[in-house]
Amino acid sequence: MAAANGTHAREERQKPDIDWKNLGFSYIPTYSHVEYKWRKGQGWDDGRLVKEPYMNIHIAATGLHYGQSSFEGLKAYRMKDGKVRLFRPDKNAERMQISADAVCMVAPPPSIFLEACRRVISDNIDFVPPYGTGGSLYVRPLLFGSGPQIGLHEADEYTFLVLVIPVGEYYKGGVSGSVKALIRNKLDRAAPHGTGHAKLGGNYPAALGPVNEAVKIGYNLLLFLDPATHTHVDEFSSSNFIALTSLDAEGRRTYVTPQSESILNSVTNRTLREIAEKRLGWKVEVRKVPFEEVKKGTYSEVGACGTAAVISPVGTIGYEHEDGRIEEIKIGDGSVEGWKALFKEFSALQVGEVEDWEKWGYHWPAEGI
Template sequence: MTKLDVSSPSFNWGELGFSYRQTNGHIIYKFKDGKWDNGELVTEPYLPMHIAATALHYGQTCFEGLKAFRMKDGKVRVFRPQANAERIIQSCDYCMMAAPTVDMFLDGVKRVIAANIEYVPPYGTGASLYIRPVLFGTEAKVGLSSSEEYAFVIFVTPVSDYYKGGMSNPVKSLIMANTDRAAPFGTGHIKIGGNYVATVRSSYLAKKRGYPVLLFLDSASRTYIEEFATSNFFALTPADANGKRSYVTPKSHSILNSVTNMSLERVAKEILGWNVERRRIAYSEVEEGKFDEIAACGTAVVITPVGEIDHEVVKDDGSVVVNKHVVGDGKTVGAGLTELYHTLVDIQNGDREDPFQWMWPANGIEAEN
């Protein structure tokens, strides 16, 4: 596989899109005999694996996604890597996998960025370095049990804005009949591969019908909002006379605790002075028009405004009807989402103060010697 050449001064970082590009290499740690090794930087983007590895047969794998930015002061920093480290530890613990320590996670992130420093896009391009840590069982086993050997890989790839210019225009979302993402007491709260493959088919079918994002309700009652296929859900109430709103996002065991969502909550509460509610949200609240702005949020897109939600409902005779609900005017990005988006992105790029000390490390990451 040929490395991406970014050496030309005229290289267009804004045209990268969100796809894998080969860089200088990745870092891999291996767990064996009850301990992790010190990690090794590797240039070859392929990994030999036993055909009976637990990751291949029983899905013993989890991953993370985060970004590094070349900020206004010229330094390279990562957005909240400690939160991603803590979340992958939670995923590992739940799936009985050997977990990295927070320090090991941060060490790997720092080393792989330093080895690929030229792939961190310049400030002002709207692009960033996407970081993908992935951990999986490598021991050969035929019976169902936890592996005793693991690999922890961190690779990086430069990406541009998911949508050119930042946020997209509002998109249509579908609640598909007879389709669930996660069981009430299953694995929806951790970031494992199985949670995502469960939505691949339904997402494909939805996109063919003109819906870029799928929204899921709770699988027990199908009355409460859970999350989108790859992103958390949040909604904003109309601004009051003082310009204040409520930022409302679901509380449920079966949704992923998004780092982006947690960050937007703090921006809303501590910078914008809004009320923040993390609670069960009945879909009827959407139908009743309690929210004038709704969005999906995640590392890749930051915020995707939603302008319409179409809800498929199965009638007693088995037929399906579609109830359409337009959010706001359905066409333009609301003022609340715009303010949230620019406040968070400005912190990531160094265009405003970082009051939470989210950007790590303070002194930046430099090329390896």
């Protein structure tokens, strides 16, 4: 029997029977999700835990008609001390505010964002993979206009929910091998001065068709150049672009990533930069990256970074010319030693295997769940 606050009694629950070491990255039903509503003149309610993975949505909801929708992706880990903590959720809360502002939505304040994450993780604690399995609990906050509006106006009601899914290690055993990326001729991810900097649902479906077409001819993902001049690197279809130079005379590399108004401010990228500089002693450059640098072999390693895989090494970039011919550019000699070193540090920090992990302030709540 459901409790009054929307939870269902723990003693009635059947514990999940999951092969933790063989988890993939796909939807798995859990006990509940958490849902909050904002209504004009009332503000945010106190939220509730909901057992059913379905909801009633008004047929005129702005999230359906006008794309008022934003989402985030982050992970919670059962760490070395046995406690469960989220990795840098404050940065995701900040980014959701930026995304909401871009399309005139009311974002939950950070206090509600964090509270919602804690509530849903606590209620689904049985689904957090054990320490040492390489798995984590993927946390997906979603904000959308749920109030009806037929004219092009903001909604008078917004729904904020958080769902969780246990997921496995994207690359078994860490980073290895590489994928192929393709730059399509006359295809842009975002418009100049548009919403490419925001994590909006509407930014993603336009690439689905082109990605499927690219896969058919042997490429795994798309790489986009800047929409204004098509001369500088922006980002991949769902990940930031990152690159490394070879070791210099002092045994250091340079970590390079594009500076652009059209790309998403990745929490993973930000973390990798900080680890590269503070733990590995590498140089870090956030600047405009001419595609010509990639073509002439400036970088020994190129990668796509994001929440799911952290780092996906890219070994080949195909450039489609106007006549349809694809020119393939090989990256370095195929080595991913730089990415392996960075991934190792990142992964150890995520699960509390680094001695000074508490000093970084990346994990919340500090006391654990």
